[in-house]
Amino acid sequence: MAVPRMHRSTVNPLPGGQLKKSAFRVSKNAWLAYESHPTMVGMLRDLKDATGLDTTFCEQLQVANYGVGGHYEPHWDFFRDPNHYPAEEGNRIATAIFYLSEVEQGGATAFPFLDIAVKPQLGNVLFWYNLHRSLDKDYRTKHAGCPVLKGSKWIGNVWIHEVTQTFARPCDVFRDHEVSLEYEIIK
Numbered sequence: 001m002a003v004p005r006m007h008r009s010t011v012n013p014l015p016g017g018q019l020k021k022s023a024f025r026v027s028k029n030a031w032l033a034y035e036s037h038p039t040m041v042g043m044l045r046d047l048k049d050a051t052g053l054d055t056t057f058c059e060q061l062q063v064a065n066y067g068v069g070g071h072y073e074p075h076w077d078f079f080r081d082p083n084h085y086p087a088e089e090g091n092r093i094a095t096a097i098f099y100l101s102e103v104e105q106g107g108a109t110a111f112p113f114l115d116i117a118v119k120p121q122l123g124n125v126l127f128w129y130n131l132h133r134s135l136d137k138d139y140r141t142k143h144a145g146c147p148v149l150k151g152s153k154w155i156g157n158v159w160i161h162e163v164t165q166t167f168a169r170p171c172d173v174f175r176d177h178e179v180s181l182e183y184e185i186i187k
């Protein structure tokens, strides 16, 4: 379903700017409504069951494909500027990556600050919180899609937003890890 809708991926520039194609992110992607196929409805339901999060404010499924040399340089998934997300939905509290293919070589999702690299495996889902319980940004979550060296990589991204998670993930006044702030300024 995604193939006829795939377009070159873009990145978010400074607030107010246009979405840009960039060597920072070399892939194609398509946005798909969950209701358009029972498999996608099932993916969202599984995510909700596994995490307990409310999926009212989820972005559409973003299916992305990286060919050989395709990659996504280190970035955060949360928006640093509140103009980049609807106030009634809040920021991207969590990310789930559904791996939709294996990759022969390369293509791991890497977290340089955490020394973690996750190799794509069909059927696996990688999930993490981008925000602390205090809803401050967790800068340790910087991550990258490593270059595909051989084969082709398909993923489905789901971004869950913070509003409506009051009961699923109650807020706290403290950050989970004070130390995460230091990672904002490390290049």
Ligand SMILES: O=C(O)CCC(=O)C(=O)O
Residues within 6 Å of the ligand: 064, 072, 077, 097, 107, 108, 109, 110, 143, 144, 145, 146, 155, 157
């Ligand atoms: O390709 C990956 O493994 C990571 C993708 C990603 O970080 C994103 O699309 O925001």
Ligand SMILES: [Fe+2]
Residues within 6 Å of the ligand: 075, 076, 077, 143
């Ligand atoms: Fe990302």
